[in-house]
Amino acid sequence: MEPFVRLTGVAAPILTGNVNTDVLVRVEAMINVPKGKLGPYCFEVWRYLPDRSDNPDFILNQPAYRNAKILLAGVNFGCGSSREPAVWALWDMGFRCVIAPSFGDIFFNNCFQSGMLPIVLPADVIVSLAEDAKAFGDVAPDFTVDLERQVIIAPSGRQTPFKVDELKRHALLEGLDDIGVTLAIAQRITDFQTADRNARPWVYNV
Amino acid sequence: MGASSLFEKIWSSHVINELGDGFALLHVDRHILHDLNAMKSLVELRERGYAVRNPELTIATPDHGVSSLPGRDINTNAAGTALLRGYLEETKRAGIRAFDVNEDGQGIVHVIGPELGLTQPGHLIVCGDSHTCTHGGLAALGFGMGRSEVIHVLATQTIYQKKPKQMRINFEGVAGHGVTPKDLILYLIGQIGADGGNGHAVEYAGSAIRAMPVEGRLTICNLSIEFGAKVGMIGPDDVAYQYLAGRQMSPKGADWDRALAYWKSLTTDDGASFDHEVSIDVAKVAPQITWGTSPQQVISVEDAIPDPSSGANAADTTAMREALDYMGLTPGRPIAGTAIDAVFIGSCTNSRLSDLREAAAVARGRKVKEGVQAWVVPGSQQVKQAAEAEGLHGVFRQAGFEWREPGCSMCLAANGDLLARGQRAVSTTNRNFEGRQGPGVRTHLASPAMAAAAAVSGAIVDVRKMMV
Ligand code: SF4
Numbered sequence: 001m002e003p004f005v006r007l008t009g010v011a012a013p014i015l016t017g018n019v020n021t022d023v024l025v026r027v028e029a030m031i032n033v034p035k036g037k038l039g040p041y042c043f044e045v046w047r048y049l050p051d052r053s054d055n056p057d058f059i060l061n062q063p064a065y066r067n068a069k070i071l072l073a074g075v076n077f078g079c080g081s082s083r084e085p086a087v088w089a090l091w092d093m094g095f096r097c098v099i100a101p102s103f104g105d106i107f108f109n110n111c112f113q114s115g116m117l118p119i120v121l122p123a124d125v126i127v128s129l130a131e132d133a134k135a136f137g138d139v140a141p142d143f144t145v146d147l148e149r150q151v152i153i154a155p156s157g158r159q160t161p162f163k164v165d166e167l168k169r170h171a172l173l174e175g176l177d178d179i180g181v182t183l184a185i186a187q188r189i190t191d192f193q194t195a196d197r198n199a200r201p202w203v204y205n206v
Numbered sequence: 207m208g209a210s211s212l213f214e215k216i217w218s219s220h221v222i223n224e225l226g227d228g229f230a231l232l233h234v235d236r237h238i239l240h241d242l243n244a245m246k247s248l249v250e251l252r253e254r255g256y257a258v259r260n261p262e263l264t265i266a267t268p269d270h271g272v273s274s275l276p277g278r279d280i281n282t283n284a285a286g287t288a289l290l291r292g293y294l295e296e297t298k299r300a301g302i303r304a305f306d307v308n309e310d311g312q313g314i315v316h317v318i319g320p321e322l323g324l325t326q327p328g329h330l331i332v333c334g335d336s337h338t339c340t341h342g343g344l345a346a347l348g349f350g351m352g353r354s355e356v357i358h359v360l361a362t363q364t365i366y367q368k369k370p371k372q373m374r375i376n377f378e379g380v381a382g383h384g385v386t387p388k389d390l391i392l393y394l395i396g397q398i399g400a401d402g403g404n405g406h407a408v409e410y411a412g413s414a415i416r417a418m419p420v421e422g423r424l425t426i427c428n429l430s431i432e433f434g435a436k437v438g439m440i441g442p443d444d445v446a447y448q449y450l451a452g453r454q455m456s457p458k459g460a461d462w463d464r465a466l467a468y469w470k471s472l473t474t475d476d477g478a479s480f481d482h483e484v485s486i487d488v489a490k491v492a493p494q495i496t497w498g499t500s501p502q503q504v505i506s507v508e509d510a511i512p513d514p515s516s517g518a519n520a521a522d523t524t525a526m527r528e529a530l531d532y533m534g535l536t537p538g539r540p541i542a543g544t545a546i547d548a549v550f551i552g553s554c555t556n557s558r559l560s561d562l563r564e565a566a567a568v569a570r571g572r573k574v575k576e577g578v579q580a581w582v583v584p585g586s587q588q589v590k591q592a593a594e595a596e597g598l599h600g601v602f603r604q605a606g607f608e609w610r611e612p613g614c615s616m617c618l619a620a621n622g623d624l625l626a627r628g629q630r631a632v633s634t635t636n637r638n639f640e641g642r643q644g645p646g647v648r649t650h651l652a653s654p655a656m657a658a659a660a661a662v663s664g665a666i667v668d669v670r671k672m673m674v
Contacts, residue, residue, distance in 0.1 A: 016528075017521055018400045018500045022639040027620040031242065031271070031289065045641045050627065074521060076401035076434060080639060082336040084352035102404050105370075105436045106336055106350050113354035165368065167229050178354070179256060182231065182362045185223065189259075189364055192222045192233055202457035202465045203235050203329070206262050 002115040003175030004147055007096050009069030010140045012059055013130035019073060020080035021107060025089040038085060039092035060093070064135030070143055072130050073100035075123065078107025087114045097145050099126055099152070099162075112168045115175065117147060119162045132156060147173060209475035212441050213372055213407045216347040216472065220330045228369040236324060237359050238315045238333040239266035239302065242620065245292030247334070247356045248300055256361040258300045263363060265324060266297045266304035269314045270620050274552075274583045274610035280307055283622040300360075311454075313586020313612045316340035316554035320424060321588050323453025327442040327469040332359055336431045337554050337636065342439035343424035344446050345472060347407075349436045370437065371405055371481040374474075376412035377426075381488045384670040386564065387422035388556060388634070388653040390414070391429040392494035392504045394486055400502040403435030406482065409474060410440050414488045420449040421560040428555045429636055432501040441473045493669055495541055496638045496651040498529030503638075505541060507656065507668045513537040532640055533648050534630070542666055544650075548631040549580040549661035550643070551607075551654050553617035556634035557585030561654040562593050565634075566601040568658035568672060574606035575664030579625075581608045583615040605662065619643050632660040 022045075029041035047058050054061045060068065071090065077100040078086060087110045090098070096116060101123040103111075111118040121129075132154040133140060141155035147169060152160040170176070182189075197204045210218075223231040239247070244266050251258065258264065271286035272278065280290040290307065297304035305312040311322060316337050319325040327345035332338060334356040341348030351365065359365055377390055395402070408430050415423065423440045430438025440446075447466060450456045457465040492506035503526070505512065514530065514537065517523030530537060535544070551557070551565050562584065574580045582602050584590040590612055593599060599609045616623045617635040619642065625631055627646030634657050635642075638649040650666065659669040 015521060017525055018502070020500075020637075020639050022637070022642055026641060026645075027618055028285075031620065032285075045645070050646070076404060079400060079434060080336065080431075080637065082334055082350040082352050084354060087352070102401055102434075104434065105404060106352060106431075109355065110352035113352060165227055165229070167225055167227060178358050178366065179254070179361045182358065182364060182366075183256075185231075186362070188222055189233070189362060193363075196233065200328075200465075200468065202326075202461035204263075205457070205461060206455070 001175045001177060004096065004115055004117050004172040006144065006146045006148065007069060008142050008144045010065060010067060011070035011072050011129065011133040011143045012065040012068035013072040013133055014059060015072065015074045015126070015130060017074040018076045018079055021078055021083050021086035021104070022080055024078065024086035025083065030083050030085040035085070035088045036092060038089040042089035042093040063138040064140040067094060069094055069096050070145060071095050071098045072126050072133060073098055075101045077103050079104035082106045084110045084114065087111055087116050091116060099129065101126060112172060115172065117145065117172060119164070121160070121162055125160060129154060129160065209477035211372060211474045211478040211480070212345060212409055212439055212472055213347065213437065216328055216330065217369060222364060229366060230369065231364050231366055232330060234332050234359050234363050234365055235263065235329040236331045237264045238319060238331065239264060239297065240270055240315050240333070240335060241268040241272065241290055241293045242270040243334040243353060243356055245289060245296045247353060247360060248296035251357050251360050258302065258360050260363045261301040264302045266293065266302055267312055267315055267318055268293055268305065268307050270614045270618055272307050272613040273621055274613050274615040274623055276611060278307065278611050286621055310587050313588065314554045314557065314614055316428065317557060317585030317589065320344055320420065321453070321586060323450055323456030326450060326456070326465065327446060328472055332365060337428055339430040339436060339438040340424050340428040340554055342427040342430070342437060343420060344450070345439060345442040345469070347437060347439065350431065370407045373403060373406040373408045373435070373482040373484070374480040375408055375410050376483070376485040377410065377414035377488050378412040378485060379414060379487050379489045381414060381491060384493055384655060384673050385491050386653040386655060387418060387425040389491055389494045390486070390488055391426045392496070392501065392651060393491045395429065395433045395501045396504040398433055398484060400432065400500050401434045403430065403433040406435050407437035407439065408435040410438065415440055416443065419560065420445060421558045424558070425555055429501070432636055442469045493653060493656050495656065495666055497533060497535060497541055498526065499532055499638055499640050500529070501636070501638060501651060503529055507542055507666065509541060511535050511537050511539050511541050542668055544666045546632055546660055546665060547578060547629040548625050549578060549657050550616045550631055550633040550635065551581065551657050552583030552585065552615050553635040554585065555636045556654050557583060557589060559589050559592050561634065562589070562598050565654040565658040566598045568655050568669060569605040569607065569662065570601050572605055572662040574661045578661055578664050580606065580661040581610055581616065583610045584612050586612050607661065616643055632657045632666060
């Protein structure tokens with residue numbers, strides 16, 4: 001996994017609540033399009049008109065936000081299905097960080113697995129970040145997200161602190177592979193199963 | 207030790223390693239794969255140089271991608287053939303028990319787990335599918351996960367989780383005629399919102415839950431994720447034990463006796479504390495129908511379509527207006543009477559025998575309205591066989607419904623079963639998201655009885671008016 005330490009880029013606001021993972025990537029793309037190529041399918045239902053041309057009203061189609069790396073979002077972002085390609089689609093579109101008042105729990109976990117940083121901040125703080133993210137013509141200003149110091153630096157220089165669980169923060173900073181970490185204590189899994197087999201034999205008698 | 211909840215008891219008995227801040231490495235008792243994730247997960251696992259640690263604790267079923275067309279095989283939905291072939295090959299190679307497309311036992315993951323007796327109280331069950339919360343209906347701790355976690359479980363038979371907060375929801379009283387478990391849980395979501403359960407494990411309790419058969423409990427738990435709760439559970443009791451007795455994968459002989467004694471120890475202790483508690487008087491609940499594109503956008507069938515200006519705040523008002531636009535509905539009009547094009551009875555929410563009986567009771571002796579496409583897709587081979595044994599397929603067919611083969615079908619529309627842009631459907635599924643049943647399709651969630659009533663009326667209708 002690619003480590004996440006510090007990121008500088010444009011922040012795009014999509015403050016609608018309850019953006020679900022079907023909106024982030026439709027099932028057909030999730031089945032047929034490989035990881036790495038999902039960018040054009042992210043937000044498919046909002047981004048295109050029925051004839052597949054770009055929907056000019058959709059913010060990520062506006063020149064100022066086309067290269068956004070940070071998404072400012074509404075409550076319960078990523079609710080719905082467990083599909084990890086929802087994170088990959090955002091990633092392939094260029095996003096590396098999503099900031100929302102709350103997340104779908106499975107989506108939140110999936111972000112950390114893929115090197116995407118999800119940050120929880122109060123809704124009013126996100127609204128004020130969205131003010132700072134306003135574009136001038138075709139240009140939107142840069143934000144910096146610093147995971148080491150756990151702070152967001154707005155274009156004005158204003159700093160907004162945030163907090164990420166230490167275990168997850170460490171894994172992101174280092175780009176750790178979960179499975180390797182777990183297999184290093186494989187003996188403890190074996191010991192657990194040996195004891196559990198005595199306590200709950202029916203679980204293992206399959 | 208103080209008083210503990212069902213959730214705490216199962217959580218703590220599965221901890222292999224405490225990692226601080228509430229994080230733990232947990233043992234997985236049962237892992238279920240499905241056709242949408244089996245091949246890709248197993249291939250990636252192999253390519254990364256890992257093997258499946260406990261194939262005997264893993265099981266697989268084809269459901270999302272299989273066609274529901276009568277007479278189907280793996281080639282019927284051409285877009286799914288590679289996925290299904292890969293599913294069969296990779297599970298075989300890994301030594302994982304995997305049902306074939308038309309084999310006895312095949313069906314939707316969350317339907318077959320309980321009916322096979324694979325789902326048991328106290329089990330920690332995971333699956334790369336968000337509706338794994340369904341298994342909590344039998345007091346299992348079940349939750350969904352993404353692809354990376356699936357691969358981690360395959361390699362290690364464990365999963366990292368942060369301990370969620372806890373919420374108890376009490377459904378008290380007796381529901382009115384024509385009001386089903388689906389209506390109760392939709393009503394709850396309308397009350398607490400699509401994010402009302404985020405970060406929580408939910409336990410459902412109260413007299414209405416105790417009186418409910420297992421199938422209804424599974425429906426209740428199934429929709430936990432639709433208000434953000436990854437886990438939904440119901441304490442074990444005689445209703446659950448009777449359901450499990452004699453099932454194919456239930457414990458047998460001495461194992462059964464030991465298991466039963468253990469299961470009985472899992473109920474929530476008096477005085478256990480919850481971070482949130484909600485009570486619902488079920489006598490007040492009418493049949494529910496969604497009007498928007500989030501399960502929280504739900505009303506009683508006797509209500510008018512809401513006005514966006516009633517939104518709780520500006521963001522809510524915008525979301526309501528966008529949902530009404532998408533759904534093609536006018537605020538202020540009664541929702542009953544809205545003409546529909548299609549009805550879908552199926553999915554891991556409402557495709558079990560009791561659901562089909564409720565729908566058939568409404569369909570019996572009536573005819574699907576001309577121009578309405580009405581489908582019944584049983585949740586599993588077992589459900590299909592049981593329904594056919596009591597003649598339900600005949601009732602549906604005579605009324606003009608199509609009787610199809612088990613799978614997810616039009617719940618997700620990943621198998622070629624989908625509606626056309628602009629069409630309006632009443633579905634017994636769990637997600638009315640934009641495009642869920644096909645791009646531009648409008649989905650109204652409701653109970654099986656409400657769906658059957660809509661099919662024969664050609665419009666959304668209060669099923670109670672058709673029940674005598
Ligand atoms: S029936 Fe629908 S919700 Fe259930 S597992 Fe299948 S696709 Fe998912």
